[in-house]
Amino acid sequence: MAFFIPEEKIFEIKNAADIVDIISESVLLKKSGRNYVGLCPFHSEKTPSFTVNYEKQIFYCFGCGAGGNVFAYLTKKEGFTFPEAVKYVAGKYGIDIPVEKISPEKHKEISEKDSIFSINKQAMDFFKGCLLNEDNGKKALEYLKKRKISDNTIRDYHLGYAPDGWNVLLNYFAKKNVLTSMLEKAGLIIRKNKSEGFYDRFRNRIIFPIFDVNSQVIGFGGRVMDDSLPKYLNSPETIVFNKSQSLYGLNMARSECRITETVFIVEGYFDLLSLHENGIINSVATLGTAISSEHVKILRAIVGKDGKIILVYDSDDAGIKAAQRSIEIFDKGFADARILVLPSGYDPDSYLVKFGQQAFKNAVLSAQGTVSFLINSAIKKYGLSVEGKIHIVSELKNTLSSIEDNVARALYIRELSEKINIDESALHERVRETLSGITLNKYINKSDSNTISDNPDVAGYDSENSIIENRQRGTRLERQIITMMLQFSEMVPEIIKRDLLSGFTDDILKSIGNAIIDQQTLPEPNLRDAIPVFDNNEKNSIVAFLSIKDEVWDNKSCLELIKQFEYIYKRNKDTSIKKIKQAEETNDEKLLLELLRAKQIQAKNKRNSSLKALGGKTIW
Known part of the structure; x- marks a missing residue:
């Protein structure tokens, strides 16, 4: 593969880089002799097998076999192409890269992501300008003030406003001679169904730019200012935006999350901004999706193996469903997750507005582990009658079976046994029956599958034999x-x-x-x-x-x-x-x-x- 970056320049950039510094942005590393060790970001593990050598400027995981130099790490961790990784490191260390002529095909491959980043940045500036425009943005600005969003937050988070109209943004980019095909790839416009042409995706909405960890605009969220539906609208998946790997506010929160070894996860943009307004900077928001295994890996790498991930929800029903969805993800990610459910009728934003920062911090002390939360919720829901206990066991058997750590599973079964006064051995038997069914299904699915990968979470990792x-x-x-x-x-x-x-x-x-x-x-x-x-x-x-x-x-x-x-x-x-x-x-x-x-x-x-x-x- 021929690069457009001169070979001697690549080595200059590599030798200027500090791989420990760059990997530490996403992995908690600890000194161990001449090396640094941490939990591998490419596969789940409890004991660190991920090793970084400063002197040689290389990393290697003895668990999954991933390894290489600083460029290899960035291509695998961030999804960069090789030239993108070189360019990123060069920018970080202030090294200029000479531009050389490349083929049209190679230029398209390399520049498409950069083009979308550039378009997103221009769109963000356009939305910001509309918000601050007295004619267009007055209503939106008043709405933000009503929601207790300060001028500093509006500035720091680059909030904006998409004017009411079908082609306002489209016309703005037309004057800049930006191709509609690139606007469509960026997710900013939508193709009409029954006629030629396009229209703006975001109209008459507050705009929340979504950044990656490098503070590049990867997408947008939009919220209406009335009761219209949908209330929230996000950018579609693009080559730079993946909802299951993106978290709103992470670029602002990462440093504080690392220092406190704690991160709060909320569901909405305003919830996140309200937390940050109240000095709780170590918080992020999901983007209309449930917490994913990719989210857990990203956050666990930041807060460390002993760090805490606290999910904050606004009702019992939402909290229970979120805990049920996420327990297996957190278990496989070896993350210490807790659930904080606020009083009925309150979301994090409204709770903080009414009760303040200290009340929220006091509420955090009552956050429960995901399994303990589900046990207590089931008891509250069904009661401790004979029929209630039967419903409790039926509801929790799959949850307990999904816990892969045998010791942890046994401890939670004991907790359930003590709380509902059912013999522990009977609960173990019910869980064993469920486990047998799960194992059989996995075996059948594996037998019927054509895939060769035993660990789909590790790119390029088929099995121990391949390592x-x-x-x-x-x-x-x-x-x-x-x-x-x-x-x-x-x-x-x-x-x-x-x-x-x-x-x-x-x-x-x-x-x-x-x-x-x-x-x-x-x-x-x-x-x-x-x-x-x-x-x-x-x-x-x-x-x-x-x-x-x-x-x-x-x-x-x-x-x-x-x-x-x-x-x-x-x-x-x-x-x-x-x-x-x-x-x-x-x-x-x-x-x-x-x-x-x-x-x-x-x-x-x-x-x-x-x-x-x-x-x-x-x-x-």
């Missing part, structure tokens, strides 16, 4: 040679001199070795420079795995390893020649042809390695 296969590429000696090149670069000239890579059987390891050789052309190569940059997850993971564990190297042991590899290579080569002669003597044309083709490929690889040793460049 082992990734770590065990090539022969043991080939892996040792690459490890030596990564960790003891003084021996790379010897590798070139002896043309060792031509004897490799694994093409991936050979390409990694050639990339390491390329690094030697850089002026004053250091430990970071020994680790090449790839736009390839598999190569990044292999390199990280071979680099992350420190091994003791010296010239003597390295030369012994090289001699051992040469001996094995020569023996295999002699065996190959012997097989060719035997095939000729027995007139086995099919085998002879296969052996000669293999020899031809080997010779071609050797020539390529020789050219590379003379200064050839690899374009990844």
Whole structure:
């Protein structure tokens, strides 16, 4: 893959970056010897297996096999393309990237996200201008003041107003010569059903710009100022906006969430703004969807493994339904989640307006764990009559069965047993029956499924076997040679001199070795420079795995390893020649042809390695 960013500029940006600093934005890292460790953001785990090495500027997860440099992390965590990751790091460290000519196809691929970000930013500025316009925005501004939204909040959260009209925004962008196709991709306009043309998605609504963690506008929410329906309207899913991975206010709340190790989750824009108005900055809002596993992963990475996630709801029914939906998600995300249900008739916004910040903080003290909340709610709903207890057990059996931690499940069963006075063993039996049904369904679904992934939450991770296969590429000696090149670069000239890579059987390891050789052309190569940059997850993971564990190297042991590899290579080569002669003597044309083709490929690889040793460049 050819990049539009010069290779030397990529290495300049990589060497200027601090991978610990960048990963710490989304993962709570703790110092452990020479490394930093934390809970992997790419799969659920209780014990940290995610390791970051500052000196080598790499990360590796010993659980799911994800690994690489700072660019690899950003492409996997944030969904960036490789050029986007390089551009992001460059911007963070104030490095200018020269612009080079690229093909129209490549330009379209790289620039579409940037175009939508730019359009969203312009739309936000347009909506803000409309709100502050005395003619257009007077009614909207009065509405916000009535809702106790301050001027500072209006400014800090870039609130706006979409005027009443079918094509006000459309005409605004038409004057700027912005293509309607791009406005449609950004979700700002909607195609008419029975005629040609488009109309504005947001009309006569308060506008709430939605930002990602990098403070880029990814979408919008709009609320009516009367009883019209729908009350709230959000941008559709786009290439920059995914509701299950986005949280309103996270860009403003992230720092406070990390400091307090606590985050409040509410359901509405005004609820969120009211919390922030009252100094409760460590709060975010979902965007018209239930809490998702992606949300939990994002928040848990910020608040840490011992942090708290508190869901705040405005009625018992809503709280119960939310807890039922989310308990399995929080359990699988190993998150400490609690439910805070406010008195009937109040949402977080109205509660804070009437009772104030301190009353809210006092209410937080009564927040219950999700399962305990469901137990108490079921008891309140059905009572403790015989029929009531039967309903309680029936309602909670699926909830208890969804808890994967056996110890936690047993403790909650004991809590239920004590509260409704039913024998604990009877409850265990009912839960076991439910678990058996769940397990059978999973088995049937897996048997009928064509998917090969055992862990759909981990991108590129099919099973433990695939991780082992990734770590065990090539022969043991080939892996040792690459490890030596990564960790003891003084021996790379010897590798070139002896043309060792031509004897490799694994093409991936050979390409990694050639990339390491390329690094030697850089002026004053250091430990970071020994680790090449790839736009390839598999190569990044292999390199990280071979680099992350420190091994003791010296010239003597390295030369012994090289001699051992040469001996094995020569023996295999002699065996190959012997097989060719035997095939000729027995007139086995099919085998002879296969052996000669293999020899031809080997010779071609050797020539390529020789050219590379003379200064050839690899374009990844």
